[in-house]
Amino acid sequence: METSLARDLMSDEEWAFFERFIFAVRAPNGRKPTNHRLVLDGIFWIARTGAPWRDLPAEFGKWSSVYRQFRRWTLAGLWEEIMDALNQSGAVPSALQMIDSTVIRAHHQAAGAKRGTPRQGFGRSRGGFTTKIHLLVNAHGLPMRTEITPGQTSDYLGFDLVMVDNLPRPSVLLADRGYDADKIRDGMEARNVLPVIPMRKSRKKRIGVDRSLYRLRNLVERCFNKLKNARRVATRYDKTAESFLGFIDITSIRLWLRHLST
Incomplete structure (x- = not known):
């Protein structure tokens, strides 16, 4: 049978x-x-x-x-439309948000699309092509927005890509020290957002951080683990940036729906 x-x-x-x-x-x-x-x-x-x-x-x-x-x-733009509807639904609190990034290994057959590898979100490293996923999550660890860039892209650029105006504005933003930059801190404070970001060792002016609140940042790391349960996200097989980002959004939507059904 x-x-x-x-x-x-x-x-x-x-x-x-x-x-x-x-x-x-x-x-x-x-x-x-x-x-x-x-x-x-x-x-x-x-x-x-x-x-x-x-x-x-x-x-x-x-x-x-x-x-x-x-x-x-x-x-x-179907997947982005669905993600926007979920974010604007108010079904999950968004006052507390977290941001992070992770590097994804690309399969060697994923390269070769038109317009060149950088424009398709590929970066070169010693091990081959890589893509970086930038992720913003809410207080329940659900994806709010994802973007991709070449693997060597700094977190500063990824920050500007995911912190867009059409998303619910946070009151508190948690991030690791890779986002410790005056531009990011000033931008958040100008929007009345409290940045909870540890300092780089090279920073001369010391800034305190609420460690008990910062521990909640593990939610974004756990979200990455859930996204990578989808093997089409854990390894990049897609030649185009649109298709790979589409699979990330699809997986994100299903995480939302499973959470809302419980």
Whole structure:
């Protein structure tokens, strides 16, 4: 008896959430709509297993059709729209936020996309290509915004990318000493945000930090661990920055939905 490879499929409640966003971005072309729920489950399977698109089980449909739909939704900004809706829903407190970054190893076959490797978020190191994920999370350790840059990019640049104006403004921001810069501190204080950031050893003017509050920063590290349970996030296989960031956003959305369902 053949065993199904379809595991961890969406619940009816989860599909009901995605459905309204998917049909909002679907272009009316007169064609009969495909089974979007099955397609979305196929995308989730690729994200979770890290398998090549051509290895997608036939029960999800033709792999090329699922891939093309993934690219359509990604380029249409579907995942960013869903993340914005979750952040603005007020379902989770956002007064306390944390920021951090992690470097992801890229598979050697991921390079080679048009416009060059730096513009696709690849950086060179002794071990090969790398990509850095910059992540902002809320008090429940849920992703609020993610961006990617080449692996050697400083955290200062990543800070500016994820701290955007369309997100709920924090009252307190936790970060490690990699973000200890006068520009960041002054910018946060100008927005009435308390920066809880340890000092670099080279800083001459000493600034105190609330250590009991700073311990909560482990939430962003735990969030990275949860994101990396998706093998398509733990290792970069995608040639384009849009596709890789799309898988990060997809995994982030599912973390949100699982949290809200508990």
